[in-house]
Amino acid sequence: MKNIDDYQNKNILVLGAGMSGINASKLLKQLNANVWLNDANPLKSDAKEELKKIGVEVIDAKQSPKILDDYNFDLIVKNPGIFYDNELIKEAIKRNIPITVEVEIASQVSEAPIVGVTGSNGKTTVSTMINDILNEERTTGCSYVAGNIGVPASTVTTKATKDDDIVLELSSFMLVGIKTLHPHIAVLNNVFSNHLDYHKTRENYVNAKMRITENQDENDYFVVNFDNEEWRELSKRSKAKVVPFSYDAVSTDGAYVKDEQIFFKDEFVMNIDEIRVPGQQNVQNALAAIAVAKIMGQSNSAIKKALSTFGGVRHRVQYVLTADGRKFYNDSKATDIEATQVALRSFKDNVVLIAGGLDRGYTFEKLEKDFADHVKAITLFGETKELLADTAKKAGVKNIKIVNNMKEAVDEAWAMSEEGDIVLLSPANASWDQYDTFEQRGDEFIQLVEQKTGRKEEN
Secondary structure, eight states: OOOOOTTTTOEEEEEOOSHHHHHHHHHHHHTTOEEEEEOSSOOOHHHHHHHHHTTOEEEOSOSOTHHHHHSOOSEEEEOTTSOTTSHHHHHHHHTTOOEEOHHHHHHHTOOSOEEEEEOSSSHHHHHHHHHHHHHTTOOSSOEEEEETTSSOTHHHHTTOOTTSEEEEEOOHHHHTTOSSOOOSEEEEOOOOOOOHHHHSSHHHHHHHHHGGGTTOOTTSEEEEEOSSHHHHHHHTTOSSEEEEEETTOSOOSSEEEETTEEEETTEEEEEGGGOSSOSHHHHHHHHHHHHHHHHTTOOHHHHHHHHHHOOOOTTSSEEEEEETTEEEEEOTTOOSHHHHHHHHTTSOSOEEEEEOOOOOSOOOGGGHHHHHHHEEEEEEOSTTHHHHHHHHHHTTOSEEEEOSSHHHHHHHHHHHOOTTOEEEEOOSSOSTTTOSOHHHHHHHHHHHHHHHHTOOOOO
16 A cells, blocks of 8 residues: 555545445544544444544534535545535535545545446456456455445555556446546547436536546556447547457457457457356347456456356346246346347347336337347336336237236246246346345346245355
């Protein structure tokens, strides 16, 4: 960990007592800052005691602008999920109080080089693939993965040395709050239209994603999906060396597919069918990971070994189990239309789909062709169930069931399926109408499938 004095004796308010907030508070105390922590909900007594022991003062009050009157803050470190139209944040901006995020401070103390990964879909899978490859055949140090994947960046940047590597999964919520974060290699996996409730416009969302490369220079690398014209154009904004990856072999200057084989430039790396996880999207994810690995000097044998044993990431087209000839997959992370399209295209035409969730004002016409091509039956619940049912009817899906909850959805999916079918949870919506997180939704699906089949999740 680098010793920096940027925060010494500064009065800093940390907003949000999730994992990133608590770890940001601990790191800031190590950097000799004066730290106050505030959350919208009161902290549990044991967490409060732990923080008090290291000198963090907990403010048990609503996230109100009044807090700014009671203290003289030099900086606010906010949970990435707190909107910028939050009243306290708006007032802080008016008062010219700088606002940052935990991953920014964590990156400033890192001795290890950073690989940053972002994208609307697939960034967790890409980050995990890269980390697995970098740890394969390694003789010195190790690679850590952190960030939006659920591990606060500060928990790894404080212990990593110059012999290690850090792979950071970076969400748009995180990136909009950074100013100095400088990955040596940055990855843009794809960009769709997500989180417009937070960013307000698609332009703002895209610009947030592109902040991953804004501090890079000609000594760095920007790995970009070239299978979309917009993304190719976005790559021109970067000062770094652009390294493309392409499933459609749009460019052969990086990682690409040709005749069911993966190449990096002119060098054969591995066959597509050696990648353990199914679907075109996972080939694209592997291409991004391979591009990073080759830049970092990893051998083809290390790449092949890691990707041929990679079993996927929980809640992302995750194979659960097989029962009575039916295969069950958990894709609860599919919180948007594009993710569900990708999941459906991973299979043929025998999918029994479970979908639905929070109504964000979207319509689902884009799913009509995918429903027609891949879905034999569908069971729907959540706020968007009627909208999705309309799309399924237009697509010609004959067997449509509307239910109230996940248990009923799993029961109906079992009843509608037969030997050889895929039962797929891929909601195309956020989970917040009935669940706190997409993980909670996926875990319930797995538990209900286990109960229904009498089998256990297979690893």
